[in-house]
Amino acid sequence: MAKLEIIVASTRPGRTGPLIGGWVETIAVEHGGFPEVEVVDLAEVNLPFMNEPLHPRLGRYTHQHTLDWSAKVSEADAFVFVMPEYNYGYNAELKNAIDYLHNEWKYKPVGLVSYGGVSAGTRAAQMIKQVVTTLKMTPLFEAVSIPFVHEFVKDGELTPNQVMTSSAKAMLDELTRVAAALRPLREADVR
Numbered sequence: 001m002a003k004l005e006i007i008v009a010s011t012r013p014g015r016t017g018p019l020i021g022g023w024v025e026t027i028a029v030e031h032g033g034f035p036e037v038e039v040v041d042l043a044e045v046n047l048p049f050m051n052e053p054l055h056p057r058l059g060r061y062t063h064q065h066t067l068d069w070s071a072k073v074s075e076a077d078a079f080v081f082v083m084p085e086y087n088y089g090y091n092a093e094l095k096n097a098i099d100y101l102h103n104e105w106k107y108k109p110v111g112l113v114s115y116g117g118v119s120a121g122t123r124a125a126q127m128i129k130q131v132v133t134t135l136k137m138t139p140l141f142e143a144v145s146i147p148f149v150h151e152f153v154k155d156g157e158l159t160p161n162q163v164m165t166s167s168a169k170a171m172l173d174e175l176t177r178v179a180a181a182l183r184p185l186r187e188a189d190v191r
Helices: 017-031 064-074 092-099 122-134 162-190
Strands: 003-008 036-041 078-084 109-115 144-146
Touching: 003 017, 017 036, 017 078, 017 109, 017 162, 078 122, 078 162, 092 122, 109 122, 109 162, 144 162
Parallel strands: 003 036, 003 078, 078 109, 109 144
Antiparallel strands: none
């Protein structure tokens, strides 16, 4: 059974990420490409800044929070990163969460849902592609970019427009295809 994990990257108070993550979850469940869909909020995961003494590629973790994070990431077949743009880049908490692990990310596709002001988080999305490809992840071309995100939030609710919805469906179509195509690599890698 294929599992999609939607990782909400922002941890700051008053963040919009959980609203967007919940919307992506609703669209993903309706889409049906992944029988199992879960939102993983980095604020709840609450990883400290990297404190493992050994390189993550060794998989010899010493802290329970790392073992728990490893198990969570390992069970996914694909990801969607719901990520803000901070100062032309992605946020430190997302980079930290990625850097904690190594092999757990391999051969898994990642869709990017970025948000911010005029740039819609696209600069952050471009920057993170370098990181995820180093871990043998496959970032998708199909993405959701939300400009002036606060214009879509009213009374604690996200109201997506047609562009956001059609972009999300296109991203989920491609995530489903690429996750299936990479499955043999993931299975061979565990043996």
